[in-house]
Amino acid sequence: MSEETNGSAPALLEVEDLAVHFPITQGVFRGRTVGHVYAIDGVSLTVRRGETYGLVGESGCGKSTLGRAILKLTEPTHGRVRFDGEDIAGLKGEELRRRRRRFQMVFQDPMSSLDPRQSVESLLSEGLTAHGLSKGPEADRRRLRELVDAVGLPKGSLRRYPHEFSGGQRQRIGIARALCVEPDLIVADEPVSALDVSVQAQVLNLLSRLQRELGLTYLVIAHDLAVVRHVSDRVGVMYLGGIVEEAPSTDLYADPQHPYTRALLSAVPLPDPEAEDRRERILLAGDLPSPAAPPSGCRFHTRCPWKQAERCDTERPEPRRLEGAAPGHRVACHWAEQIRDGRIRPHHVDADMVDEAATLAVGAPEHASSVQEILGR
Amino acid sequence: MTALLEVEDLRVAFTRRGEPDTVAVDGVSFDVKPGEIVGLVGESGCGKSVTSLAVMRLLPERGNRVTGSIRMDGEDLLALSDSAMRERRGRDLSMIFQDPLSSLNPVIPVGLQVTEVLTRHRGMKKHAARREAAELLDRVGIPDPTRRLDSYPHQMSGGMRQRALIAIALACTPRLLIADEPTTALDVTIQAQILDLLEQLVAETGTALVMITHDLGVVAGLCDRVNVLYAGRIVERADRHELFRAPRHPYTHGLLGSIPRLDGPPGEELAAIRGSVNDNLPWAAPEGGACAFTPRCPRALDVCGEVTPLAERAGTRLLRCHNPVPVAEGAA
Numbered sequence: 001m002s003e004e005t006n007g008s009a010p011a012l013l014e015v016e017d018l019a020v021h022f023p024i025t026q027g028v029f030r031g032r033t034v035g036h037v038y039a040i041d042g043v044s045l046t047v048r049r050g051e052t053y054g055l056v057g058e059s060g061c062g063k064s065t066l067g068r069a070i071l072k073l074t075e076p077t078h079g080r081v082r083f084d085g086e087d088i089a090g091l092k093g094e095e096l097r098r099r100r101r102r103f104q105m106v107f108q109d110p111m112s113s114l115d116p117r118q119s120v121e122s123l124l125s126e127g128l129t130a131h132g133l134s135k136g137p138e139a140d141r142r143r144l145r146e147l148v149d150a151v152g153l154p155k156g157s158l159r160r161y162p163h164e165f166s167g168g169q170r171q172r173i174g175i176a177r178a179l180c181v182e183p184d185l186i187v188a189d190e191p192v193s194a195l196d197v198s199v200q201a202q203v204l205n206l207l208s209r210l211q212r213e214l215g216l217t218y219l220v221i222a223h224d225l226a227v228v229r230h231v232s233d234r235v236g237v238m239y240l241g242g243i244v245e246e247a248p249s250t251d252l253y254a255d256p257q258h259p260y261t262r263a264l265l266s267a268v269p270l271p272d273p274e275a276e277d278r279r280e281r282i283l284l285a286g287d288l289p290s291p292a293a294p295p296s297g298c299r300f301h302t303r304c305p306w307k308q309a310e311r312c313d314t315e316r317p318e319p320r321r322l323e324g325a326a327p328g329h330r331v332a333c334h335w336a337e338q339i340r341d342g343r344i345r346p347h348h349v350d351a352d353m354v355d356e357a358a359t360l361a362v363g364a365p366e367h368a369s370s371v372q373e374i375l376g377r
Numbered sequence: 378m379t380a381l382l383e384v385e386d387l388r389v390a391f392t393r394r395g396e397p398d399t400v401a402v403d404g405v406s407f408d409v410k411p412g413e414i415v416g417l418v419g420e421s422g423c424g425k426s427v428t429s430l431a432v433m434r435l436l437p438e439r440g441n442r443v444t445g446s447i448r449m450d451g452e453d454l455l456a457l458s459d460s461a462m463r464e465r466r467g468r469d470l471s472m473i474f475q476d477p478l479s480s481l482n483p484v485i486p487v488g489l490q491v492t493e494v495l496t497r498h499r500g501m502k503k504h505a506a507r508r509e510a511a512e513l514l515d516r517v518g519i520p521d522p523t524r525r526l527d528s529y530p531h532q533m534s535g536g537m538r539q540r541a542l543i544a545i546a547l548a549c550t551p552r553l554l555i556a557d558e559p560t561t562a563l564d565v566t567i568q569a570q571i572l573d574l575l576e577q578l579v580a581e582t583g584t585a586l587v588m589i590t591h592d593l594g595v596v597a598g599l600c601d602r603v604n605v606l607y608a609g610r611i612v613e614r615a616d617r618h619e620l621f622r623a624p625r626h627p628y629t630h631g632l633l634g635s636i637p638r639l640d641g642p643p644g645e646e647l648a649a650i651r652g653s654v655n656d657n658l659p660w661a662a663p664e665g666g667a668c669a670f671t672p673r674c675p676r677a678l679d680v681c682g683e684v685t686p687l688a689e690r691a692g693t694r695l696l697r698c699h700n701p702v703p704v705a706e707g708a709a
Contacts, residue, residue, distance in 0.1 A: 197591065197636055199653055208646070231644075250643060253639060272638075283566075283570055284569075
């Protein structure tokens with residue numbers, strides 16, 4: 001996408017110390033709060049105009065919640081979200097609805113995010129009407145035809161229904177829907193994970209072409225590090241509700257500084273047998289701890305092969321820039337310098353059984369795949 | 378070395394009354410030698426899972442037609458009686474499925490699901506089976522195995538469940554293991570753990586493994602030989618080093634080009650394959666054949682839409698294409 005990370009471009013989106021805690025309630029009438037799921041806990045990030053910021057992390061790390069909280073689809077517990085200089089965390093009702101024209105979302109599952117009973121034309125024109133962008137039926141139809149053409153859908157798509165399209169085409173409809181109100185920022189939550197590889201590349205290429213042509217700003221959220229790194233100018237790596245490392249996408253692969261980033265990079269399979277045979281895997285022990293009872297100190301210390309006796313389990317590291325690191329490369333690790341210089345060696349970690357039944361002690365399903373599931377919604 | 382499993386001209390057609398058959402697998406042949414890891418790669422709908430189900434004879438009894446032969450130790454599995462097949466399933470060949478939550482019984486403790494195999498196939502007594510089950514769980518890397526025997530599947534994480542499923546599949550030390558997308562539902566760090574485990578188990582026990590996946594990255598690190606499927610037929614087969622160094626079929630070539638590489642320069646335009654599987658031509662049609670990939674193929678010639686390409690052998694490679702990618706270009 002934009003070749004250089006433009007340091008001087010104004011910030012379009014600023015997130016400051018954002019937190020989303022979901023209450024866990026017990027009892028028939030959901031009266032008593034017995035704990036919280038710390039989905040997002042103190043995240044700060046800045047997305048500049050015209051760039052693509054990628055958020056990567058494993059399931060349950062809070063990346064989707066972060067995307068939703070930024071768009072105010074989920075109410076943040078505390079923290080600030082500034083869009084184009086204006087705090088949107090406090091906006092409500094009509095104000096918020098009108099502001100949403102400028103930030104749109106592309107969802108993961110193109111089937112469940114499109115109403116099966118609406119034709120593509122109706123799906124796309126809904127946004128135009130809702131935001132008062134309609135310029136009469138003739139002009140609108142012309143605009144929609146252009147849009148459909150721009151995202152690479154066949155002619156005559158407007159009168160068809162979502163089930164008549166393939167997965168990749170449906171995702172294109174989702175993108176067209178986000179584009180039709182001319183937003184500044186598009187938050188794409190796993191835009192390609194439901195698609196086959198050959199189709200995935202088409203959608204990724206489409207996203208970068210649209211960015212070049214329309215000057216869009218993207219926040220791309222995905223679990224696939226290779227995809228995120230490919231589309232993004234900067235990448236933030238999330239672990240259990242916090243960003244552990246943030247770097248320009250070239251630096252992330254060349255100079256990973258956080259132990260988790262290193263493990264993640266070494267776990268991604270490469271489509272190249274020679275490289276696969278050469279490289280050394282850092283296998284992490286165990287599973288992601290429960291976000292309802294996050295470990296003290298550094299969230300990663302329970303699985304970290306570089307864990308030290310001091311500080312790791314008591315003090316939560318703040319993101320900071322190491323000496324000699326690229327501008328904009330921040331890492332949240334107490335021992336990052338020593339690990340980089342090889343002064344600390346990795347050691348064996350015993351897998352810790354994550355038993356959420358014990359830590360939660362409520363009737364929530366263990367290892368729920370989503371917070372909704374935990375809340376029983 | 379003689380092959381452990383030989384699949385020859387396997388064809389699976391799903392039938393519906395009053396409608397033409399849907400051919401999911403169309404003349405697939407491959408073999409697996411003892412201790413070998415063979416990959417079946419392809420996108421959704423290419424027939425890779427149906428192939429595995431056909432080998433296990435787990436396809437529903439009605440509504441499909443399976444032809445060809447599936448020989449294990451020279452004996453045709455398709456000709457076996459149901460009870461004889463049941464005897465072999467789990468003992469000689471077993472399977473790991475994609476979604477461990479839906480393939481484990483949610484209302485039975487995991488331990489019981491492991492011991493069930495042991496008592497059924499190895500005739501073990503209850504206590505011995507339980508001890509053995511704990512050992513199996515330990516071997517697949519489940520911490521505190523004795524306590525975990527009494528856990529229910531929902532009390533375990535995705536990675537642990539997949540480990541439990543592998544333990545069940547390995548309970549009778551089968552000579553052939555079929556893994557159908559065993560890591561697709563898992564996170565990458567957990568995927569790395571499971572792939573490492575599978576590789577280690579195969580090396581230790583000498584089990585042959587058929588790895589079914591859509592992820593070329595997984596194949597690159599694990600498989601000895603790779604079969605690339607497209608629309609129910611094998612379009613290319615080669616040893617993994619050869620396949621990735623010089624993909625000859627335009628589909629394989631395109632597939633490799635469309636994956637964003639972690640170690641490549643970011644932001645580069647990906648060489649996407651145009652269209653989708655919906656554009657495919659039928660391999661065989663009454664008015665003549667075609668190559669199914671023709672409408673999406675950047676190298677398509679006139680002949681591609683008129684004549685079905687045959688699978689031709691060149692050294693260790695098998696290729697089904699009229700106009701393959703030249704070696705030099707493929708290597709670039």
